[in-house]
Amino acid sequence: MLLYLFLATILSGQYISGQFGPFEQDFGYVTVRDGAHMFYWLFYTTAEVENYTDRPLIVWLQGGPGGSSTGIGNFDIMGPLDLNLEPRNYTWVKNFNVMYLDNPVGSGFSYVDDPSHLTTTNDQIALDFVSLMKGFLEKHPEFQGVPLYIYGQSYGGKMAVDMAIRLREAEEAGDIQSDLRGIAMGNAWISPVDATLTWGPLLLAAGLVDEAGYESIQAAAREAERLFNDGQYLASTNAWSATQRAVFSATTNVDFYDITTKMPAWPDTRSDDAMEIMLRDGITREQELSLNTIMNTLVKPALNIPDHVVWTASNNQVFTTLNADFMKPVTDGIEKLLNETDIILTKYNGNLDLICSTPGQMLWVDRLKWDGAEAYRNAPRLPIWEDDRLEGYYKAYGNFRFFWINVAGHSVPRDNPAGANAFLRDMTGFP
Known part of the structure; x- marks a missing residue:
């Protein structure tokens, strides 16, 4: 079925050499360190705007660590095509430029020349991300100054915290011309x-x-x-x-x-x-098998991925190398961002999740030490209504907000797109 759909796309004239599918896109590698090569896949927004840079850039990070954003986040969660290679009606590309990042190095189509180049700490992951963004903006200077938001699911939410710290440091030092406005931690492995x-x-x-x-x-x-x-x-x-x-x-x-x-x-x-x-990170064995077919037999040749790189939904070696860092919290980093920056921090959670449960998130949120902590605790918890349906609740003060999303598990954008619209709109002003 997948091969048929792929061939039908080619025969219908929608497939352009050097890309996969009909959507405008860019992709490539950035060598973030000697021996470490990170892969990104960017989809330009389909919003009716004069220039695609009129809309923000969202970077999507998968969890694991070792999960592939270009596969799971893209085809399974909210990219322009679903696992059947059919257009997805709630894709974020309708309103934003979305870049899927295979991160840390070794995940998805990213690779290292030797296992010694794999990351062992969250801070190393963050430094690699800054290098990635420098390389990306050198190739795409039009995105300098475009509002940037980092959305991380599961372990991706943990990675986003240190990424925000390191990227803001680079911005303030004048080492990079990005404009980080906010991060979102979705069902995140924070504490x-x-x-x-x-x-x-x-x-x-x-x-x-x-x-x-x-x-x-x-x-x-x-x-x-x-x-x-x-x-x-x-x-x-x-x-x-x-x-x-x-x-x-x-x-x-x-x-x-x-x-x-x-x-x-x-x-x-x-x-x-x-x-x-x-x-x-939320996918079934059947979905993983489907993704393996899509990524290794269809996407890989279309995007000119090196022959020696074999895509996997999750890389066990990446996970194992980070084992000693796995249980460490990043709440200190969240406090630093809240107290020292104007970056928006959004915490959203699907209430049916167990692994990154909503009660577990509330525990560390209530212990945060920041200037607005007391005001946040006293802020009202308000309902989220989308098309006359109660999709959850939210609570906010200053640059911190918490979204409880109903009828959703670990992957909120896939499980409850209407609920996801609420926190996207809150952070970005769109849609």
């Missing part, structure tokens, strides 16, 4: 211990576990917390993985990305199977 500790209570409140199941989950979660507090960060990551296995056992494989559904049975209970869930 991993907080998230993990809320799995048991959320599942118990939803009636998905009994007291015995709750206790087994919480025992594993508390061990992950203990190890983290002792500075045993790699061991804490392993204990987090054990907590996932406890959830599987107690719930008979509840879907970590939508608690109203069930994941397929896993072949065994090895720790790497549990980690694979985080790497998948």
